[in-house]
Amino acid sequence: MQRYGVQTAPFRTFDHIADARRYVRAHGGPLVIKFDGLAGGKGVFVCGHTQNALAALDELSRKYGDAARLVIEEKLDGDEISVIGFTDGRDIFLLPPSQDHKQLLDGDRGPNTGGMGAFCPVPGWHDDLQREIESKIIRPTLRGIAAEGMHYKGVVYFGIIITARGPYLLEYNVRLGDPETEVLMPALRNNLAELMEACLNEEIGRHVPAFADGYFVDVVLASGGYPGDYETGFPIEVRPTGDVRLFYAGVSAQGDRMVTAGGRVLHVVAQGADLDEAIARAYAGVETVRFRTKYFRRDIGRRLNAILSGKTVAP
Numbered sequence: 086m087q088r089y090g091v092q093t094a095p096f097r098t099f100d101h102i103a104d105a106r107r108y109v110r111a112h113g114g115p116l117v118i119k120f121d122g123l124a125g126g127k128g129v130f131v132c133g134h135t136q137n138a139l140a141a142l143d144e145l146s147r148k149y150g151d152a153a154r155l156v157i158e159e160k161l162d163g164d165e166i167s168v169i170g171f172t173d174g175r176d177i178f179l180l181p182p183s184q185d186h187k188q189l190l191d192g193d194r195g196p197n198t199g200g201m202g203a204f205c206p207v208p209g210w211h212d213d214l215q216r217e218i219e220s221k222i223i224r225p226t227l228r229g230i231a232a233e234g235m236h237y238k239g240v241v242y243f244g245i246i247i248t249a250r251g252p253y254l255l256e257y258n259v260r261l262g263d264p265e266t267e268v269l270m271p272a273l274r275n276n277l278a279e280l281m282e283a284c285l286n287e288e289i290g291r292h293v294p295a296f297a298d299g300y301f302v303d304v305v306l307a308s309g310g311y312p313g314d315y316e317t318g319f320p321i322e323v324r325p326t327g328d329v330r331l332f333y334a335g336v337s338a339q340g341d342r343m344v345t346a347g348g349r350v351l352h353v354v355a356q357g358a359d360l361d362e363a364i365a366r367a368y369a370g371v372e373t374v375r376f377r378t379k380y381f382r383r384d385i386g387r388r389l390n391a392i393l394s395g396k397t398v399a400p
């Protein structure tokens with residue numbers, strides 16, 4: 086990111102926990118510590134204070150030894166947005182901006198999950214922000230991919246935080262997001278297979294994006310207990326309604342019945358002329374699906390959007 090001028094949080098890398106401790110003591114302040122390696126989703130620590138950061142380093146040292154490689158970066162405050170596109174290595178076809186809700190509990194509290202819901206597009210989004218993201222994050226990334234000789238064709242997922250100082254890249258993925266995809270695909274009017282083919286044929290720039298009007302909301306129905314221990318095998322009853330689409334996730338067939346078979350069981354997705362209507366329709370759809378231990382968040386789509394709504398964020 087530094088090499089290609091992609092706007093991201095200022096960071097330092099460390100090869101030894103002792104150096105990282107010295108840095109944290111000298112630097113202080115809110116920091117994010119990222120372990121370099123596979124950590125089963127538990128390698129990132131968002132530390133509001135020096136003491137939390139030192140405790141995180143102790144934990145990493147216990148788990149991975151004193152020679153653990155780390156990134157320590159400035160903690161940024163703002164709204165996290167997912168910007169996902171299809172690239173042919175030169176141009177990119179961007180899907181509407183979306184947001185997911187990662188935490189289990191209302192108000193973005195509790196443990197992280199695979200995603201409890203999502204919505205698109207993002208209210209308050211505007212052309213200037215889109216242009217800034219394209220010039221400071223997306224274009225430099227594509228230039229970097231080409232300059233590194235990667236010949237990458239496919240999906241790029243930009244995890245971006247919109248701060249009072251502008252947009253910063255938090256992460257890349259080379260896949261679609263979940264649960265973002267469940268709201269993005271119903272919004273997409275272009276033919277998905279043609280877009281994929283255009284990536285391969287280096288013709289993505291010829292496709293004009295077309296999206297449905299209005300907003301889409303996805304409420305995830307989970308098994309009670311998830312992301313901890315939970316029971317499965319409960320029959321799922323669905324009363325059909327034309328207003329929502331259901332995307333099955335942790336579901337299996339048992340004879341002629343559907344039964345729960347995972348932590349996140351299914352997605353209820355609805356469209357509305359505005360976000361409020363989409364939320365109301367999705368939650369009406371939630372009532373049409375029944376299974377024992379059904380759990381869902383009640384505030385999907387209700388994120389504050391502090392920056393985008395023009396409200397200031399505490400430093």
Ligand code: GLY
Nearest residue numbers: 185200262263264
């Ligand atoms: N929704 C976050 C992700 O797919 O990584």
